[in-house]
Every structure is written in structure tokens, then in C-alpha cells.
Amino acid sequence: MFYDDPKKHNLKHNPFKALIAPRPIAWVSSVDLDGVPNLAPFSFFNAISDNPPMIVFAPNGLRPTGHGKDTLRNIQQTNEFVVNLSNWALREAMNASSAEVGPEVDEFALAGVTATPSTHVNVPRVKEAPASLECRFLTRISLPSTSPKTENNIVIGEVVGIHIDDAIIRDGMIDTAAYHPLARHGYMDYSAVDSVFEMLRPDV
Numbered sequence: 001m002f003y004d005d006p007k008k009h010n011l012k013h014n015p016f017k018a019l020i021a022p023r024p025i026a027w028v029s030s031v032d033l034d035g036v037p038n039l040a041p042f043s044f045f046n047a048i049s050d051n052p053p054m055i056v057f058a059p060n061g062l063r064p065t066g067h068g069k070d071t072l073r074n075i076q077q078t079n080e081f082v083v084n085l086s087n088w089a090l091r092e093a094m095n096a097s098s099a100e101v102g103p104e105v106d107e108f109a110l111a112g113v114t115a116t117p118s119t120h121v122n123v124p125r126v127k128e129a130p131a132s133l134e135c136r137f138l139t140r141i142s143l144p145s146t147s148p149k150t151e152n153n154i155v156i157g158e159v160v161g162i163h164i165d166d167a168i169i170r171d172g173m174i175d176t177a178a179y180h181p182l183a184r185h186g187y188m189d190y191s192a193v194d195s196v197f198e199m200l201r202p203d204v
């Protein structure tokens with residue numbers, strides 16, 4: 001099959017996100033100017049460099065006038081955020097934090113996870129997370145949107161500190177089976193990775 005109009009795929013549901021899968025999940029914590037913590041998952045997310053380490057994620061949806069993402073507003077006001085990484089054990093908490101609640105709601109409490117101080121940023125991280133990346137906001141790029149009511153953005157952050165739960169480190173490497181990272185597929189589907197295989201690059 002082939003389609004080029006996103007509304008005319010003729011399938012039961014739009015397949016786009018199911019094709020670009022699995023996607024890692026950035027479980028982003030931020031704070032507003034009053035210090036109210038915020039926590040929300042974003043699966044339009046990835047690492048984009050390692051020298052320095054930088055990440056990108058995409059807070060999309062209604063424009064701020066129609067209540068845009070609290071995460072984006074907070075990051076632009078404070079210039080800091082934390083990307084917590086989630087795993088199988090935290091799947092329900094991660095999902096609970098995606099509830100579209102008002103900016104006054106502390107989503108750490110809503111999700112039942114513990115806010116613990118970060119080292120270089122004034123934003124709490126999720127204590128239970130297998131890893132957390134402390135980030136400084138570098139830039140936001142506003143992208144095209146098909147509706148005047150919604151916006152698409154990417155946020156790029158530089159990682160300035162990394163916390164790793166010692167339980168997922170074995171022989172000096174991240175042990176995927178212990179980490180059990182959670183990933184987003186299409187529809188309402190997820191996966192949790194518990195095995196990997198090794199493949200060396202061609203030796204030219």
C-alpha cells in the first residue's frame with residue numbers, strides 16, 4: 001500500500017507511530033516559576049549527540065492559548081529540565097503522569113513517585129527512575145502544523161548530569177535485562193526490552 005495524505009491511509013487507525021517503533025520515552029520533569037513540579041511522558045524523543053550529550057523531544061498539541069503543554073512553558077521559563085527514563089516497573093506511574101491536568105497539579109504526587117533533588121538543575125528528578133538526565137535548555141524550534149489550533153515543537157537540551165541506578169550496572173555496562181526500558185509503539189501499545197544482541201560494525 002501507499003498513502004501520502006495522513007487522513008487517507010484507509011486503515012483502522014493511523015499507522016505512522018506504529019511504524020516508527022519502538023520509541024524511547026522521555027519522562028520529563030520541570031518546575032514552574034512558583035516551584036510547582038511537573039512530570040509528563042514524551043515519546044517523540046531521542047538522543048542526538050554524545051559530545052556533548054544532547055537530547056531532543058517534541059511537546060506538541062494545543063497552542064498555549066488553548067492550554068499548551070506545561071512542560072514546554074516551564075522549560076522556556078526556567079531553562080532547565082530532567083529527562084527521567086522509565087522501565088517496566090514504572091509503566092503505570094509513567095502513564096498516570098500523562099493525565100491532562102492543570103499546571104497547579106504536582107504530577108509526582110499524582111503518579112505516586114518520589115521527587116528528589118537534582119545536582120546541577122533546580123528541578124527534581126524521579127527517585128525511582130533507573131536513570132535521569134539533568135538538562136539545560138538549548139533551543140526550541142517551532143515546526144509546521146496542519147491546524148491553527150495546534151502547534152508542533154522540538155526542544156533540544158544539553159545533558160549536564162546523569163544519574164544511574166547502580167542496580168542496572170553490571171561489569172561496567174548497562175545491563176538491559178536489569179534496566180528493562182519501556183518503549184512506545186503505535187495505538188496504545190508499549191514494549192519493555194529485556195534482551196539485546198551484539199553486532200560489530202564492518203572492519204574496513
Ligand SMILES: Cc1cc2nc3c(=O)[nH]c(=O)nc-3n(C[C@H](O)[C@H](O)[C@H](O)COP(=O)(O)O)c2cc1C
Binds near residue numbers: 068070097
Ligand atoms: C507514552 C506517552 C508518550 C507521549 N508522548 C508525547 C509526545 O511525544 N509529545 C506530546 O506532545 N505529548 C505526548 N504525550 C502526551 C503528554 O504526556 C500529555 O499531553 C501530558 O499531559 C503533557 O503534560 P504537561 O502539560 O504537564 O506538559 C505522551 C503520552 C504518553 C502516555
